Amino acid sequence: MTKRIFIVLFLALLLLGGLFGFKFYQIQQVASQVKPPPPAVVAVATVQQAQWPSSIATVGSLTAIAGVDVSNEVVGKIKAIHFESGQSVKKGQLLVELDTDTDQAELKGLQAELQLAKSQLQRSEKMIVKKYLSQADYDQNQAQLAQAMAAVEAKRTRIEKKRIQAPFSGELGIRMVDLGQYLSEGTPIVSLQQLDPIYLDFTVPERYMSLLDNQQAILATVQAYPDRVFSGKIFAISPAVEKDTRSIKVRAQISNKDKVLRPGMFVQVKIESGKSIPVLTLPDTAITYNPYGNSVFLIEQTDQGLTVQSRQIVSGQSREGRVEIISGLQAGDRVVSAGQIKLRNGMPVTIDNQPAPGERENIQ
Incomplete structure (x- = not known):
């Protein structure tokens, strides 16, 4: 009984092996008849040396x-505006006036102190001649007069700074302040260009x-x-x-x-x-532009025939359909100028007999 089972298994394995062998033979025959895809047909352009006018x-x-944002040097409330947005102005033209009522009142007080200091110094000059006044008191009266004059001048300067004028001739922009507005130091009033x-x-x-x-x-x-x-x-x-x-x-x-x-x-x-400068050029269709850098497919001669290899380049100016090649290629190099989408590194190619698309108009 065991011998019969062994014979049946042996025959079954022999039959299955024959079937698998026959199928394998059929697959090999079919595979041997399938031809590899032909090389991609591409148009080719040659890197050319040219003389370009050096534009x-x-x-x-x-x-x-000259361009500034006109602003105020001192604080104050706008009393009057003497310009319109977009107006042309001359150097020194009055633009804005700030309220000076308080400053004018203080100026009158300082002017009265100045007059008093002048009178005191005049009396001192008469008294020091007769030796009725010491030199120290006379010097003090002189200093008081100088201080009074400086105070008056400082107040007048402050009042003048509240009259904001155009620093140069030009065109005003859009007004950025309004009548009655309180301005802190350095508030932009209007652009002047x-x-x-x-x-x-x-x-x-x-x-x-x-x-x-x-x-x-x-x-x-x-x-x-x-x-x-x-x-x-x-x-x-x-x-x-x-x-x-x-x-x-x-x-x-x-x-x-x-x-x-x-x-x-x-x-x-x-x-x-x-002047003219020597440059290397290619048709613009030969260059693939990418955010990380420009590239071309360079044609190379290998043992398997013509193949392509991606090459990074640095491009420059573009004129009449041709692009300046700054680095990455040499004169005489051949690159793919049409059909780059279907290519990958090391892929075999066949060169189209027609000129590159970027050069056909020049030949006709």
Whole structure:
């Protein structure tokens, strides 16, 4: 009985083994007939050496040549307001008067003390000649007169400071106080900005330092007036390079007679130096822009054929569909200019015979 069971099990195992072997053979045959996917077809662009006119494109912001929030030096209640919001004013023009009734009354008292001190000194001068007065008393009367004069002058100065005037000519902003309001020291009253001319502050990468010079012409555009180009000249160049950004601070001056340019405006700046500089360029379609840095897929020749490898680059200016390559590539390197989405490092590729999309218009 045991021998029969053993024979049955042996035959069953032999049958199952044969079935599994046959199935495995079928799977291997099917797998051998499946062809691997063909290499991805990509368009390729070559890193080219070119001479670009050394115009520098950057951005900046406008700053008033003189700009302050007009405020009071002494406390007091507003007695009169002599300006309107948005008004043009001249240097020294009266803007606000604070109440001076108490100060005027105190001034009269100080003036009376001054007159008394003058009279006492005059009598002392006659008495000291006749030796009726000591030198110490005479000196004391002189000091009292000086103190009285200083007190009167201090009170007049305080009264004058309650007449708040424009420190320079310019344009007023929105009034921030009201009639009868009590002002503590340093309360902002109104913004005053000198708008003509106006400063333009911007930064330039340190590699362009040799292209900058005082009195160099610049062109500026703002979003508020896209059809206008404002011209100016470089006014000052910082003598030091910023350590964090490796850039140079530059200040230009722009004529603003119609006062359309206002402090704080965002400005696009272009600087023409009249020189040419050598640059490496690629079509902009070849570059993948990411928050953590720009990259390209570099074509490499390996034992398996052409493959791609991601390469980090530093890009610069962009002109007519081509981008300046500052670092990461060399002249003659080939990179993928179309089809990057389907690629990964080490993936085989086939080069499209057509030119790169960014270069086809130039060939036609």
